Every structure is written in C-alpha cells, then in structure tokens.
Amino acid sequence: MKIGIVGFGYWGPNLLRNFSAFDNCKVEVVADYRPERLNSIKKNYSFVKTTTNADDIFNDATISAVVIATPVFSHYELAYKALVSNKHVLIEKPMTASGAEAEKLIEIANAKNKVLMVDHTFLYTGAIQKMKQLVSNGDIGKVNYFDSTRINLGLFQQDVNVLWDLAPHDISILAHLIPEKPYSINATGISHTNNGIENIAYMTVNFESGMIAHFNCSWASPVKIRMTLVGGDKKMIVFNDMEPTEKLKVYDTGYMVKTDEEKHRILVDYRVGDIYIPKIQNNEALSYMASDFICAVTKNTKPVSDFNLGLEVVKILEGAQQSIKQKGKEILL
Ligand SMILES: NC(=O)c1ccc[n+]([C@@H]2O[C@H](COP(=O)([O-])OP(=O)(O)OC[C@H]3O[C@@H](n4cnc5c(N)ncnc54)[C@H](O)[C@@H]3O)[C@@H](O)[C@H]2O)c1
Structure with missing residues (x-):
C-alpha cells in the first residue's frame, strides 16, 4: 500500500514517522506548499519523494491512500479531490469545517467504496x-x-x-x-x-x-x-x-x-x-491509529475512529x- 501525505507542518512529521514504520505500507510522496518544510525529509527519509503540489499525489495512480494533515478549512477540498481520484482517505481531526462538508465526503466515500477515516488519536x-x-x-x-x-x-x-x-x-x-x-x-x-x-x-x-x-x-x-x-x-x-x-x-x-x-x-x-x-x-497511540487505517484499507475492517464519529464531532x-x-x-x- 503506497500512501501520500498532504501537509508537513507540525503534525505531518509524526504521521510520516509512524506510517514509515510499517512493512506493508510505503510513504511514496509528501506534499507541502512550503518547500522549506520538505527539506528535512530528504535528509531522514531519502526514499520519500516530495512536492509542493498535492495534485501530484492525487494524479499518481500507484498511490492508494492519502493522509491529510493541513489546517481544517482545507480538509474538505483535499479529501474531495483524493476520493474522486479513487484514493482511501485519512483526515486529521476535526474532519471538516462543517457538518455538510463531512456528509458530502461520506456520501462520496460510500459511493466509491473507499475508506474515509479521521485521526482522533486519543x-x-x-x-x-x-x-x-x-x-x-x-x-x-x-x-x-x-x-x-x-x-x-x-x-x-x-x-x-x-x-x-x-x-x-x-x-x-x-x-x-x-x-x-x-x-x-x-x-x-x-x-x-x-x-x-x-x-x-x-x-x-x-x-x-x-x-x-x-x-x-x-x-x-x-x-x-x-x-x-x-x-x-x-x-x-x-x-x-x-x-x-x-x-x-x-x-x-x-x-x-x-x-x-x-x-x-x-x-x-x-x-x-x-x-x-x-x-x-x-x-504510541498514533502508531495504533495508522495501523487501524492500514487494516481498514487492506483488510476491509471498520476503523475505531470512523467517519460517523468524525461527523458527530463536527x-x-x-x-x-x-x-x-x-x-x-x-x-x-
Ligand atoms: N491528532 C492530533 O493529535 C493532532 C495534533 C496536532 C494537529 N492535528 C491536526 O493536524 C492538522 C494540521 O495541523 P498542524 O498543526 O500540523 O498545522 P500546520 O499549520 O503546522 O501545518 C499544516 C501544513 O500544511 C501545509 N498545507 C496547507 N494546505 C496545503 C495544501 N493544499 N497543499 C499542500 N500543503 C498544504 C502548510 O504549508 C503547512 O506546512 C490540523 O487538522 C490539526 O487539527 C492533529
């Protein structure tokens, strides 16, 4: 399972570290608007590609899942693009900026039969x-x-x-x-x-x-x-x-x-x-969260922090x- 991470600010590096630790998952690309945020990746994760354009992830057919770790106002647009590009999606908490946005994402995920999960790490x-x-x-x-x-x-x-x-x-x-x-x-x-x-x-x-x-x-x-x-x-x-x-x-x-x-x-x-x-x-809770997402994608299991819980929070x-x-x-x- 190849994944792409969008957003490499404060929380993104924790996601990269945890997802990289699994044998059955490879972080293929990390995207962030700010090139300076991506410099450290080359040093510590030389096998991970970087880009300043998240569309590079959505357009890459070899990537099956996207992790979104950007500020909340951008969650809907990025998750929407990922789902319509046939990717499974993990969104950082809170899921979206409104209940209507969360409901729309759930509708698309169901129609496309894709995993849509929210990182409620606790x-x-x-x-x-x-x-x-x-x-x-x-x-x-x-x-x-x-x-x-x-x-x-x-x-x-x-x-x-x-x-x-x-x-x-x-x-x-x-x-x-x-x-x-x-x-x-x-x-x-x-x-x-x-x-x-x-x-x-x-x-x-x-x-x-x-x-x-x-x-x-x-x-x-x-x-x-x-x-x-x-x-x-x-x-x-x-x-x-x-x-x-x-x-x-x-x-x-x-x-x-x-x-x-x-x-x-x-x-x-x-x-x-x-x-x-x-x-x-x-x-580390984030490792269990990442494992829950990988299992949901690869084994079709129901994640603990599923989209219904994400919607209720929003x-x-x-x-x-x-x-x-x-x-x-x-x-x-
Ligand atoms: N689960 C947790 O415990 C936990 C902890 C901290 C933050 N978070 C969540 O993680 C998310 C990110 O928080 P943060 O503190 O890392 O924010 P941040 O502002 O430090 O980092 C966000 C990064 O996303 C990049 N970005 C924004 N839009 C982009 C786009 N369209 N394409 C590419 N890059 C883009 C920005 O350049 C920035 O580097 C938020 O939803 C936040 O609530 C979760």
Whole structure:
C-alpha cells in the first residue's frame, strides 16, 4: 500500500514517522506548499519523494491512500479531490469545517467504496482504551456526567476558535465512550483579540437520559490542565493526562439520595472507598491509529475512529459555534 501525505507542518512529521514504520505500507510522496518544510525529509527519509503540489499525489495512480494533515478549512477540498481520484482517505481531526462538508465526503466515500477515516488519536491511547472497557463493562455503572478541562497558555490560532482547536479530542472521547447521541448544546465563549476568534470557551452537551457533558477549553490559562472526569453511579474515573504514569484513577466513590418524607428534604448518603490505578498500555497511540487505517484499507475492517464519529464531532462543534454567537442559546442537534 503506497500512501501520500498532504501537509508537513507540525503534525505531518509524526504521521510520516509512524506510517514509515510499517512493512506493508510505503510513504511514496509528501506534499507541502512550503518547500522549506520538505527539506528535512530528504535528509531522514531519502526514499520519500516530495512536492509542493498535492495534485501530484492525487494524479499518481500507484498511490492508494492519502493522509491529510493541513489546517481544517482545507480538509474538505483535499479529501474531495483524493476520493474522486479513487484514493482511501485519512483526515486529521476535526474532519471538516462543517457538518455538510463531512456528509458530502461520506456520501462520496460510500459511493466509491473507499475508506474515509479521521485521526482522533486519543481513541488509540491506552488510557482511553481502558476507560472504554470500564464504561462498557458497567464497572462504573450508569454514567451521570463527563467533564473535561483542556486549558493552557496555548497558541492563538488564526482560523479556528479554541473549541475547534482543542475540543475535538474530548468530544471524540465522549462519543467513543457513550453510545447515546446528544440532543442539544449550549456554549459561551469570548475573544480577547480583535479578530473575534474565541480564545476561551465553555460548552455543555445535553442528553435525553439525563447525562450531561461539559468542556472547558482555553488558550489563556497560566497552567496546563488536561483532565477528564467520568462520573458513574457506582464509581468515578479521573483521567489526568499530565501524569506521566498514573494517568487513570478509579474512585469507588458515590452517593445515594433518599427523600425524608416528613421533613420534605433530600438525604444524601456518601460513600468514599478505595482508589484503584489500572495498568494501561503506554505505546504510541498514533502508531495504533495508522495501523487501524492500514487494516481498514487492506483488510476491509471498520476503523475505531470512523467517519460517523468524525461527523458527530463536527456537528457538536458546529452547534457550539451557533450557540456562542447567540450568547449561549440552546441549539438542538
Ligand atoms: N491528532 C492530533 O493529535 C493532532 C495534533 C496536532 C494537529 N492535528 C491536526 O493536524 C492538522 C494540521 O495541523 P498542524 O498543526 O500540523 O498545522 P500546520 O499549520 O503546522 O501545518 C499544516 C501544513 O500544511 C501545509 N498545507 C496547507 N494546505 C496545503 C495544501 N493544499 N497543499 C499542500 N500543503 C498544504 C502548510 O504549508 C503547512 O506546512 C490540523 O487538522 C490539526 O487539527 C492533529
């Protein structure tokens, strides 16, 4: 399987390194507008061709798959060209800049019988695989809430707001862990720059079952926090991605609510038990992601991070964007 990579900025080199490590896959060409980005490839990967024109990849009939690692506004056009050129496609997160674009790509991929996958890398980490197991096995019980914080003194992006930049990770984790589809969104945010692009945003995703998910994203925090809480009615999980080894902790913590009929008030019984630190795999998630894509192409398997998940993430981001523009109004999905 020969692949071409479009986009060799910050993330592209990680994709080249990981795809190059597989025996059944060869990175044939890397394209980037900026020739200076391609210079390092000659030094470390002398067998990989380079070009400043992505069309060279789409027009090469020996290339069966394209990996797109460019800014989000260009994803649709590049993926569209790749699919109509009969290539399988892996797009970096977030899949597209709108739900309509993602739906169109899915339609073409289905019509052409091509793999269309999105790199939601977190789904391939040992921590999220373990969380999925804990949630699916019923170990933590019925999930009542999901609460994520992804804040730091981040690079202010020029084209997308902080939610589009940071929340795809957390939304993909939510969508992977919880099969239930959300019904509405409220979001607020603020821009402290004159381009109007929000650098702090808060988003709440509502579910019919009563579960609630909250996301706090910021490029303006003095400290870096990468933390997700998943609260079940039996146990609660804390995922702290800043921890080098003990990233996941499972708290045998909970509460029972009773109603005091005479005094018409609720009584809460708290339970604080043991804390368990599960062992998690520490291999590079991007390698598992690349392997999932190669398998989907060569063995026709269903990838973990498939286009439906990619579309769901984009729809939630789009709903959040609408809500922010209307000062937090509830947007039905
Ligand atoms: N999965 C992850 O954890 C992860 C991490 C970082 C970035 N990303 C995603 O990767 C994508 C790229 O992010 P980045 O930080 O590497 O951006 P970047 O701006 O550093 O790099 C993008 C590169 O694409 C090139 N480019 C743009 N349009 C092109 C075109 N039509 N043809 C050829 N080259 C083109 C640019 O010249 C640039 O070098 C984004 O979608 C981002 O969200 C994913």
